[in-house]
Amino acid sequence: MVCQWTALTGEFVYDDLPAAVENPNARLPLRLRQILTEPYWGLRPGTEQISLIRPVVTFSFAVNEAVTGFVPTGYRAVNLFLHSVASCLVMLIASVVGVPLLWSFFAGVLFAVHPIHCEAIAATANRTEPMCAVFYLGSLLCYFLARSATKRETAIGMIIGSLALFSLSLGSKEVAITLPVVILAIELMMRYVRVPSPWGRGFLNPAATVGDEIGHLPTARTLRVPSPILPPLFGLGLVLILLLYFLYRSMVLTSPFSANVSPGDNPLIGSAGLERWATPFSQIALATELLLYPARLSVDYTAAVVPVVQTMADWSFLAGVGCLGIVVVGLIVAVRRKNIPIIVGLCLLGGSYALISNTVILATIFFAERVMYLPSAGFSIVSGALLASVRWNRSKLTTTLVGVVVVVALGVLAVRSWERNKDWQNDERLFSSSLFARPNSSRLHTNLGRLSMLNQNWELSVLHLDTALRIYPENAQALMLRGQLARRMSNSEAAIEYFDRANASLGGKHGRALAELCSIYSERKQTEQAGDVCRRAIRLRPDHPDTWTAFGDFANLQGDTGLADNSYRRALDLEPTNLHALNRLGRLLAETHKYGELLDIMFRILEQNQGNAALIHDIEGLTMKVAAEAVRTKDIGLARTILSRARDKLGNPERWNNMIGELP
Structure with missing residues (x-):
């Protein structure tokens, strides 16, 4: 894990702020009730509609602060520890399902050093990935151990452990709902290849591979049946936990099974026909590229980074079809040859990827490197199994050559991880390096424009924001920032145009854009226009301090100092440190x-x-x-x-x- 040590230094970056820094549920004192009943980012303005509930991760943030203090290194160290555990679990699962010990170790090392995991380690907010993987893979390992147990007590203990870990994985990230599907697929494949019946009547002998000659995949053996009722009980337990999880989501989330996603986050929103069903294949091509050749890594893969497929002749679509075809053919060959490790690895790869593939359902984001964390575990197991299938005794030269290639490949991946983790030192370096890899990212230009605004580099900010809008004209965040920049430059006409466009990009329901318009019209003493947009802003975003601050400006314009005072205080109730509201209220108190x-x-x-x-x-x-x-x-x-x-x-x-x- 030395190659990942560079992830330990740096600031809180990107989504760390809303998830761990600004989220009161993730901080001390411990707020257990809110952790269990509020969305992942809490119930603060702008986050209450998030359809994510991950109480196990949020709880871990609070414990992290209690143990290590509120420093980024402490949080990143926990992420790295979880990644180490997940890597060990990949090695153990590979060994249990029949990969020889040497190549099981290779699978674990491949998973440990792969650069695609840097995003999940260096970003505090992305603890969801390694934490979910630890519980997910732990549950899968317990399932395999229960399946091959010779004693009833051992099988029952492993079943209980598997179900408990499955529950914790659901509390860490939503992708865990794929575990029962993966287990079902493995069971069906076992029966199809006629591996002796499961649950003690003949699964893999985990110990058999350790002393086997390298190159021989494991065989099955007959074991005493612990209890024929255990398999259906285990399946029933998985289903019951899933039902309770869905019930829990419906009780605590406003949109438990859907999310308010913009086309900027996922360009497939609102699409149909060829665009809707062909573009996921280009996503498969991208995922394959990052697994095999992780050179162009980025923190953003939203609109324009991965173009929507417009024709069947699109090379990315054809590449994705080819990659999927290779996986399907590989699974068929593995079934025909009864290659259990490859079957297990491909089931894990495909099953955990399905939920974020934009085929079954549309994901909240089109793609991200972090979502490949669990699928890459399956990829690592398959890689180890394939190398174990090589006939190493053909010639000494072949053995040496393949060994050198494997070691060099792992070394290159380790060096890439070492360097990539350095990009996560701070936001500016992260966004700049990602933009170099993916120059068509409207969001990265937007983020760099925002940072330039904070540094009062207006010229550079305009350059980035205008580029972001050329790439994606409906980028609401870029339009908002461009409008705020125009206000700072005392260009109210341009500001009104940008805020109007931002509001239109969300179908006339952009509460913050309306609040900005309310404030501008109030400053310009345009009472009629101010009254209209101010009231609409209050209806749409009564939970946001900027809305009430703008409404206070409107009330002050009308001479209603009492309403203005109440509005500013309402803004401060929502956000006690809101400088804009504090300044406005201070000015009003001075006047009175x-x-x-x-x-x-x-x-x-x-x-x-x-x-x-x-x-x-x-x-x-x-x-x-x-x-x-x-x-x-x-x-x-x-x-x-x-x-x-x-x-x-x-x-x-x-x-x-x-x-x-x-x-x-």
């Missing part, structure tokens, strides 16, 4: 001469702007003004409290102590 409350607001602003000399100067002046007013009204206790807070938060305690000492 509520200096005591204004001082509270200014201290809250100071908490987010430590060391701001101008702000500290303003707070000092306001503190003395409010303290003097308290003395005038003979409220000496209030004056002492105000001056004491200034002493504790503004520094220069001697000055403030002198003032406190001079109080009556």
